Amino acid sequence: MRTSNLARTLREPAELVEHGLVRRDELTNLERVASRYAIAVTPAIAALIDPEDPNDPIGRQFIPTGEELFAQPSERADPIGDEAHSPLPGIVHRYPDRVLLKLAHVCAVYCRFCFRREMVGPGKETALAEPAYRAALDYIRTHPEIWEVILTGGDPLMLSPRRLSEIMADLAGIDHVKVIRLHTRVPVAEPARIGTAMVAALKVQGATTWVALHANHARELAHEARAAIARLIDAGIPMVSQSVLLKGVNDDFAALEALMRAFVECRIKPYYLHHGDLAPGTAHLRTTLARGQELMRALRGRVSGLCQPDYVLDIPGGAGKSPVGPNYLSQDSLAGQGEVAEEKRYRVTDYCGDVHLYPPA
Numbered sequence: 001m002r003t004s005n006l007a008r009t010l011r012e013p014a015e016l017v018e019h020g021l022v023r024r025d026e027l028t029n030l031e032r033v034a035s036r037y038a039i040a041v042t043p044a045i046a047a048l049i050d051p052e053d054p055n056d057p058i059g060r061q062f063i064p065t066g067e068e069l070f071a072q073p074s075e076r077a078d079p080i081g082d083e084a085h086s087p088l089p090g091i092v093h094r095y096p097d098r099v100l101l102k103l104a105h106v107c108a109v110y111c112r113f114c115f116r117r118e119m120v121g122p123g124k125e126t127a128l129a130e131p132a133y134r135a136a137l138d139y140i141r142t143h144p145e146i147w148e149v150i151l152t153g154g155d156p157l158m159l160s161p162r163r164l165s166e167i168m169a170d171l172a173g174i175d176h177v178k179v180i181r182l183h184t185r186v187p188v189a190e191p192a193r194i195g196t197a198m199v200a201a202l203k204v205q206g207a208t209t210w211v212a213l214h215a216n217h218a219r220e221l222a223h224e225a226r227a228a229i230a231r232l233i234d235a236g237i238p239m240v241s242q243s244v245l246l247k248g249v250n251d252d253f254a255a256l257e258a259l260m261r262a263f264v265e266c267r268i269k270p271y272y273l274h275h276g277d278l279a280p281g282t283a284h285l286r287t288t289l290a291r292g293q294e295l296m297r298a299l300r301g302r303v304s305g306l307c308q309p310d311y312v313l314d315i316p317g318g319a320g321k322s323p324v325g326p327n328y329l330s331q332d333s334l335a336g337q338g339e340v341a342e343e344k345r346y347r348v349t350d351y352c353g354d355v356h357l358y359p360p361a
């Protein structure tokens with residue numbers, strides 16, 4: 001049985017109990033979780049959750065559990081090191097040609113594994129105040145190497161279309177900003193928000209808009225979500241995906257394959273599969289890098305190249321993203337076979353695991 005026809009977003013543990021999404025005996029623990037981390041389950045997401053299944057892959061992403069109260073020693077409040085690269089509020093400048101612009105601190109839903117869980121949610125500053133926003137724009141204006149601005153947060157599509165359209169125009173008015181990318185969960189979590197006004201707000205003269213959709217299970221790409229995505233893409237806005245590898249959600253081959261195929265069917269190019277970040281209280285949702293590599297190996301060759309994301313790890317502390325997928329190429333020394341030691345032939349592994357030799361030049 002699913003929790004369909006909700007009229008509003010559930011934000012309190014007691015509401016989750018009332019709608020059968022958590023057991024009453026979990027309430028005390030969940031009140032403790034809620035005092036620390038935001039909760040939001042929109043009607044669209046609630047309709048996807050099977051309350052009879054305690055391991056439902058959608059539920060695992062959005063329904064809080066008492067496990068969130070236990071942080072591991074390796075976990076940290078700012079797991080990907082945004083602060084270390086923040087020259088002023090709202091800006092993260094980690095790589096030369098692009099910046100993050102964090103405008104909003106609220107999201108339609110709150111993911112239990114969120115890497116910014118200590119910064120997002122009600123009670124945090126809800127949006128970058130006007131003077132801070134102006135200072136952030138000045139920073140972008142005075143750094144001509146910035147080619148791309150990535151709106152993230154929080155979810156930028158939680159802003160009103162009117163405000164978003166002003167921001168898009170401000171950014172596109174900066175000569176060297178050629179690409180504006182928005183990272184969002186809204187087409188899945190609140191598809192009705194992607195209406196005519198929102199689509200119009202995202203289209204701007206002077207820069208190209210890209211939308212990166214965060215989704216982790218094929219069931220999230222339900223009928224309404226697919227229609228919202230189509231509204232964006234039909235308007236000429238290209239889309240890519242980002243997903244997080246999550247235990248019990250997509251850490252098996254069939255689930256990952258179905259997710260990547262669903263993206264491509266929706267005209268979304270799979271872009272990133274993130275290894276789970278070391279956010280506090282999220283160990284129960286992380287899997288190992290070895291498992292991630294095994295899954296990526298299984299995807300390769302068995303699923304269209306269009307469906308292959310980059311498996312990446314954000315190095316804790318702020319050193320940036322690195323690809324951590326399996327390696328298919330190594331070099332083999334010919335020393336001892338009458339050849340010079342420096343001359344090495346390549347060993348290339350195919351998708352079945354068979355190794356083939358390739359000449360050095």
Ligand code: SF4
Pocket residue numbers: 106107108109110111113114115116117120153154155184185214
């Ligand atoms: S939508 Fe993004 S920023 Fe918001 S809670 Fe989920 S992962 Fe975090």
